[in-house]
Amino acid sequence: MPDSAHRFRTRLSQSARLSDSAISAAWPDWWSDAADASPSAVAELRFSVARKLGLDPRSLLEEEQPRFIWDDSAKYKNFKGDEEKDRPAITAFGTSLGRMLVKATPDFVPLEGLEAEGLRKSILSQKPFIGLIDLLAFLWGIGVPVIHLRVFPLVAKRMCAMAVRVHGRYAILLAQDSQYPANIAFHLAHEIGHIALGHIGENSALIDMEDTNEARDAKDDEEIAADRFALHLLTGNPDFTVGKAGEGHSSRQLAEQALSLGPPNGIEPGTLALCYGYETAEWGVVQKALGHIYTSPIPAWSVTNSIANGQLSWDELGDENASFVHAVMGGA
Ligand SMILES: [Zn+2]
Incomplete structure (x- = not known):
């Protein structure tokens, strides 16, 4: 017999260590507490969550440790x-x-x-x-x-x-x-x-x-x-490498150099400023320079x-998966 939705949620966060936001994103919109009384709804809840989070649904139907479907090839x-x-x-x-x-x-x-x-x-x-x-x-x-x-x-x-x-x-x-x-x-x-x-x-x-x-x-x-x-x-x-240009710039000088030297060389100015950062490790200067380069970040x-x-062709996903992808994208 599956556990209640409340206990199921706790199992996902405590045993599977999933974040609350991931569980909420995967939780179907149609669920209500009253659905706990319906065995088919209880099962469907678990299938729905399993599909989205990559869990083995069988491990969710019984009160056992949730198992992820994965192999170690990643x-x-x-x-x-x-x-x-x-x-x-x-x-x-x-x-x-x-x-x-x-x-x-x-x-x-x-x-x-x-x-x-x-x-x-x-x-x-x-x-x-x-x-x-x-x-x-x-x-x-x-x-x-x-x-x-x-x-x-x-x-x-x-x-x-x-x-x-x-x-x-x-x-x-x-x-x-x-x-x-x-x-x-x-x-x-x-x-x-x-x-x-x-x-x-x-x-x-x-x-x-x-x-x-x-x-x-x-x-x-x-x-x-x-x-x-x-x-x-x-x-x-x-x-x-930024070569000789790579020494002792102020943030404003770095921004000016990146803006003037980047585009003629086919390089986005922010990228040029980052290259300077990798070479000099002057990340404080680079961060400030980026603030000058991008006037409206x-x-x-x-x-x-x-x-x-x-x-995205949202229609290809079906309502439940579309709602999950939307949530994962911050509701965009
Ligand atoms: Zn990599």
């Missing part, structure tokens, strides 16, 4: 935490969401042989430089959905971005946010690198956990290759999700 980069408990929740949530997003993005172009140089040239034939919105437009144009997560499976977020592969298709879930698009453009270009370089196995996922200084010193070959791809795509050179998540909202 690759984690810079993972810190409880591998046994946290990884299944993150993988299952991301894979289930990625599947829905791909379903709601019916048209696609196969991604074989995508190279940074060719992609850069094709975007630059229409734009002076490559920024976050250009990357989003490119990805949606070839049928790779991208959303920004406003709901995380676990209470501790610690995720930067994730790429999911579903039957030869891809979806990208961004997690880290910024007021300044260049930060997120780099993460997105890095995920495109993982996809283009074939780092993600079929029906699997690659999860980049939080980017820390410590992580930057301990990158594996795939991380280095994806970073080089991103740098090549955004600046035209996988080994790009908008959170990257809201830009990303408003584009996604217009691009």
